[in-house]
Amino acid sequence: MEGILFTTQKALYLLLTGDSELWSIVMLSFSVSLKAIIMTTPPALLVAYSLVNGHFPGIRIILAVFNSLLSVPTVVIGLFLYVMLTRQGPFGDLRLLFTQNAMVIGQILLCFPILVALGYATINAADKRVRETAMTLGAPWWFTILTVLYEVRFGLLAAVLTGFGRIISEVGISMMVGGNIFGYTRNITTAIALETSKGEFAQGIALGIVLLVLALVLTTFLSYVQGKQETST
């Protein structure tokens, strides 16, 4: 096997020379995960809001369910979705298996509970007077919701970034329902798995570096956002 220094050098070379195959894989990862997070955020925050402010039975049970969903392994979500989307499965007629859309749905399933759980904690910690004031002043229900969410926007942003970090780095769902198809459903993580199996460690490490840099940017941004939240309250 080639030395680690040489492999890393080769990886950096691939990244910096703008290797088109590598960067198209990176773009695909971002496009899929961005779609998923954009479609998950509004409904998940609404659910979180209603769990905080709603008055219906079973709230605690629903919360417990979402919290336990946080620890479902991605391969299990992948398997569940595969069985749903396979041709003879309940949603086989939609022909979604081995498409980018299947990956998007899988990632939505993965980050929905995360956003609900983190969103719940954030909204629950919001000053209750904000909602009461908005309601007393006669704001319509949707405006009240927006006001409360706006009040804790930094915390919610942190939740969304955490969710995004989770789905862009997952491999189980993408591999199972995406199929790792070159140029179509091959994303950063499935490509790393494949390149490793071919002994092409440089390509794998290069993609790993991209994920690492992304994680670094997200965490830096996150701590910046949290700092802002502290000063604003």
Added chain:
Amino acid sequence: MIHKLCLVAVILNIFSAGTNLAEPVRLATTTSTDNSGLIKALLPHFEKKTGNELHVISTGTGQALRMGQDGNVDVLLVHEPEAEKRFVEEGYGVNRRAVMFNDFVFVGPESDPAGIFGEQDAINTLKKIFIGKHIFISRGDDSGTHKKELFLWEKAELIPHKSWYREVGLGMGRVLQIADELDAYTISDRGTWLALKSKLSLKILAEGDINLHNPYNIIAVNPARFPDINYLGAMSLIAWITSVEGQEKIGKYRINNQILFTPNALNN
């Protein structure tokens, strides 16, 4: 619920609009054809000639056949003749054609503690490994290579013991790497071996038995079972890969000037 999912599908489609209009051909194939780089070399030629987009999913032969049986792919390029025949007989597949062949080889550490070097009989090779209790890595993933290995153990009337026999459940490339790290023996298709050879310290130790023959066939998923499957696309791949051009491209695919697969669609 179904309505909601349809809605999701519609929304998703709006997002992904403008990708491609023609239905892609979905091929399930083995890790051996993909890890060796063959499929990647053939793909642009096929797409250029036919205008069809090819989506390649690489997995073990067992799972590839299952994907075909479930109608999740349109066409299969696999290497386990017995299972393929059953697949066609049971009505899951049609138009099975020979495409190419290579062979399996026994690889192991250069020190060769089991002393199988130069052995031309696959059964004797296994017996030596068995007697010496040397570490042997098995694919363990229901792939064509795994089935071949199990067939050989059975033929040798030996039951390997787990103290030295390791089933790893991974593709060929990973298995070769693991064997390399552990100084173990394993069985590999020649294509993947040649593709990875330069990164490994293992050596070919035994080869040449007729039992180690490894033929690859292409099969279209039966359109009678799944009327809206991309049967025309599947047949265009079968036609191209068994055409003079396709066969030439397979024969010309080399790594370090060594042929990985010998085309055989046109001479039988």
